[in-house]
Amino acid sequence: MTCLKTVRSVCKKWNALSKKWFFFGKAKQFLGFMMMDSRVCSLRFDLRKDLVVEPPSIKQVSILDQIEVSKIFHSDGLLLCIIKNDTTRLLVWNPYLEQTRWIQPRHNFHILDCYAIGHDKNRKHKILRFVDDFLPVENVVFGYEIYDFSLDSWRVLDVTPDWDI
């Protein structure tokens, strides 16, 4: 946070969101995100004490409504979105700050890639990308690499797996 104006603006958003999403009344609320028809949706699920079940509230996220997404991953308030039929970029989204950032690959991503988003003890955010499979056409496809947000670059990791994820 660099200036008071940003703090105020963020506080305002927090209040608005708190009223909209995080109001804890008699029901216990769970807030999450899910995929519906390749679109990212917010999900609010109320679990009442008496366990009477109301249908959850599901709303398509308007900021991402032009983007078809195949998978989402979450860590520390950030969502990593894997774009459907597009191996040239990934999207990272902070729903609370309404910030998005496109991430480019070193080479193209692979359709079989697995991903994870996380951060180190200094809260520097990173993405793990790996592919470890056998395809009849390409034979073995293999590679582990890590993306560092602060450096905006990918680095190859030396991994010799004796397991399958």
Add this chain to the structure above:
Amino acid sequence: MSLRGNTYFFAKERYIFEGKGPEEIDITETEDFLLCFDFTAERFGPRLPLPFHSYYAETVTLSCVKEDQLSVLCQRQPSEPSEILEIWVSTNIQPNAVSWSIFLKVDMRPLTGFQFNDMAGSFFIDQENKVAVVFDLDPSQICRYQTAYIIGQEYGGYFNSVNIGEVPNLWIPGSVGYADTTSCIPPVCSSYVPSLVQIG
């Protein structure tokens, strides 16, 4: 599944098919475990024990509880006399160590009578109300609806379900050009906590 910045994966022992056909190897007893990718050390940690042994094609799914505990769901295949669904919660979890306590154990046979999807089902737990919410398709309606199943042990085995939406581009047996059912199951990140992390 992300927890305190690190990611935990369900993993199985890798078999090398040297000189043998896959059919000659018994994969039912394959060792299963958790692996943590430590984003500080930038490497995978040691194999971490699960509180059960799962067999081939049984449902094992991870979820996190309030960003500091991990929970794991295991459901047996329906061929057994009962279809036990177990959910465990970590009492202590680090990239190199874990311990578990049982949260829920119910026989799903009288409740749903089917096995939650072993590839794509997702869930979260409510510790206060002692219930779990599992998301999957509703097979009684030819997988037409995405459904949330609420399961608890209290009150002699609590069970309820609610439709959360119709599956688009529904796959019909024998048809082509439609998404298969597993890609329609909603993966849910269910314990979102807002953060002020700048990514721009």
